Amino acid sequence: IESHGCIFMIIDFHTHAFPHNLAERAISKLAAVAKMEPHTDGTIESLIKTMDDAGIDRSVVLNIATNPKQQDNVNTFAIELNKNPRIISFGSIHPDSDTKRETMIRLKNSKIRGIKLHPDYMETVIDDEKFDEIFALCCEFDMIVSIHAGFDVISPNFIHATPERILNVINKFPSLKLVAAHVGGNALWDDVEKFLVGKNVWLDTSLAKAFGMPIEQMNRIVKNHDPEKILFGSDMPWGSSKESIDYVNQLSISSEFKEKIFVNNALKLLS
Numbered sequence: 001i002e003s004h005g006c007i008f009m010i011i012d013f014h015t016h017a018f019p020h021n022l023a024e025r026a027i028s029k030l031a032a033v034a035k036m037e038p039h040t041d042g043t044i045e046s047l048i049k050t051m052d053d054a055g056i057d058r059s060v061v062l063n064i065a066t067n068p069k070q071q072d073n074v075n076t077f078a079i080e081l082n083k084n085p086r087i088i089s090f091g092s093i094h095p096d097s098d099t100k101r102e103t104m105i106r107l108k109n110s111k112i113r114g115i116k117l118h119p120d121y122m123e124t125v126i127d128d129e130k131f132d133e134i135f136a137l138c139c140e141f142d143m144i145v146s147i148h149a150g151f152d153v154i155s156p157n158f159i160h161a162t163p164e165r166i167l168n169v170i171n172k173f174p175s176l177k178l179v180a181a182h183v184g185g186n187a188l189w190d191d192v193e194k195f196l197v198g199k200n201v202w203l204d205t206s207l208a209k210a211f212g213m214p215i216e217q218m219n220r221i222v223k224n225h226d227p228e229k230i231l232f233g234s235d236m237p238w239g240s241s242k243e244s245i246d247y248v249n250q251l252s253i254s255s256e257f258k259e260k261i262f263v264n265n266a267l268k269l270l271s
Contacts, residue, residue: 008259008262008263009057009058009262009263010054010055010056010057010232010245010262010263011056011057011058011059011060011088011231011232011262011263011266011267012051012056012058012059012060012232012233012234012236012241012244013060013146013179013204013206013231013232013233013266014060014062014146014181014204014206014231014233014234014235014236014239015047015059015060015061015062015233015234015235015236015237016042016047016061016062016063016235016236016237016238017040017042017043017044017046017047017061017081018042018043018077019077020043022042023041023042023043024041024042026042027040027041027042027237033153033154034153034238035153036238038237038238039236039237039238039239039240039241040236040237042237044061044081044084044087046237047059047061047236047237048086050236050237050241051086051241053241053242054241054242054245055245056241056245057086057263058086058087058088059086059087059088059236060087060088060089060090060114060146060233060266061078061081061087061088061089061090062090062116062146063075063077063078063081063089063090063091063092063116064092064116064117064118064121065092065093065094065097066094066118066121066122067094067096068094068096068097068098071092071093071094071097071099071103072103074091074092075091075092075103075106075107075112078090078091078092078107078112079091079107079110079112082110082111082112088113088270089112090112090113090114090115090116090144090146091103091107091112091114091115091116092115092116092117093115093117093134093137094122095117095122095124095128095130095131095134096122096130100133100134100137101133101137104137104138104141104143105141107143108141108143112143113143113144113270114138114143114144114145114146114177114179115134115138115143115144115145115146116145116146116147117131117134117145117146117147117148118147118148118152119131119147119148119160119161120148120152120154120155120159120160120161121148121152121154122160123155123160124160125160125161125165126147126149126160126161126165126166126169127165127166127168127169127172131169132172135169135172135173135176136173138176138177139173139175139176142177143177144177144178144179144269144270145176145177145178145179146179146181146204147161147166147178147179147180147181148161148181148182148186149161149163149166149180149181149182149184149185149186149188150162150163150182150184150185150186150187150188151185151186151187151188151211152186159188161180161185162185162188162191163180163184163185163188163191163192163194163195163196164191164195166178166180166184166185166195166196166201167195167196167199170196170199170200170201174200177202177269178200178201178202179201179202179203179204179231179269180196180201180202180203180204181204181206181207181233181235182204182206182207182208182211182235183203183204183205183206183208183213183218183221184196184197184201184203184221186207186211187211187212189213189217189221192221193217193220193221193224197221197224197225198224198225198226200226200229201229202229202230202231202265202269203221203225203229203230203231204230204231204232204233205218205230205231205232205233205244205247205248205261206233206234206235206239206244207235207238207239208247209239209243209244209247210235210238210239210240210243215247215250215251218247218251219251219252219253222251222253222257222261223253227257227260228260228265228268229265230260230261230265231261231265231266231269232244232245232248232261232262232263232266245262248261248262
C-alpha cells in the first residue's frame with residue numbers, strides 16, 4: 001500500500017485504546033493531565049479509523065495495569081482486543097501483583113506477544129527489584145516488554161525510567177526483548193545517545209517530533225543504533241499517525257532502512 005511516500009506495510013508499535021465503557025472518561029482525564037489534544041475518542045474503532053486514514057496496516061495496542069486490582073480486567077480486555085486482525089494487543093503485569101507467574105501463563109496461553117509497563121504510573125523505578133520477577137518471566141516465556149521511557153507529565157519531577165536505569169535492566173537481563181518507547185527516553189535523548197545507542201534494546205519513534213527532538217539527532221541515533229532495533233510508533237491517540245510517519249520519512253536513510261523501521265523490524269520481533 002502507498003501512504004505518505006511509503007510503498008510498504010506499516011506497523012505502529014505504540015498505540016492505546018480503552019474498553020467502550022471507560023474510553024470517554026479515560027481520554028478526558030488523560031487529556032487534562034497531559035494537556036494534549038487526543039486524536040481519537042479512545043475506542044478501538046476510532047483507532048482503526050486513524051490507521052485507515054494514515055495507511056497503517058496493524059497496530060500494537062499497549063494496555064497498562066496502573067494498580068494490581070485492575071490487572072485481570074486490563075488483561076481480559078487485551079485478550080479480547082487481540083482477536084481483531086488489525087490489532088496486536090499487549091497485556092500488563094503490575095510490580096505489586098501477587099499473581100505474576102499465573103498472569104504471564106494466562107497471557108502466553110492467550111497468544112499475547114508482550115506486556116506494557118509504565119513505571120511512572122506504577123510509581124516504581126524501572127530497575128527496582130520489584131520488576132525483576134516480571135523481566136525474568138518475560139525471558140522465560142519469550143515475551144516482549146514495552147516500557148514508557150523518559151519524561152511523563154504524570155510525574156514531571158521524577159523520571160522512573162531514565163536511559164541509565166534502562167541500561168541497568170539490559171545488563172541484568174541480556175536476553176530480554178525490551179522496547180524502550182519514545183526513542184529510549186522521552187526528552188532525555190542526549191542520555192539515550194550516552195547510555196542506550198548500540199545496546200541490546202529496541203527503540204520506538206513515538207512522540208519524538210511532538211516533544212521536539214531535532215531531526216539531526218534522530219538521524220544520528222538511528223544511524224548509530226542496531227538498524228534492526230528501531231520501530232515505528234506514534235503513541236496514538238497522543239501522537240498523530242501522519243505526523244509520525246512524515247517524521248520518519250524525513251530521515252536521511254535509505255528506503256530499505258525505512259522499510260525496516262516501518263514494518264520489517266516489528267515483524268521480526270513479533271515472530
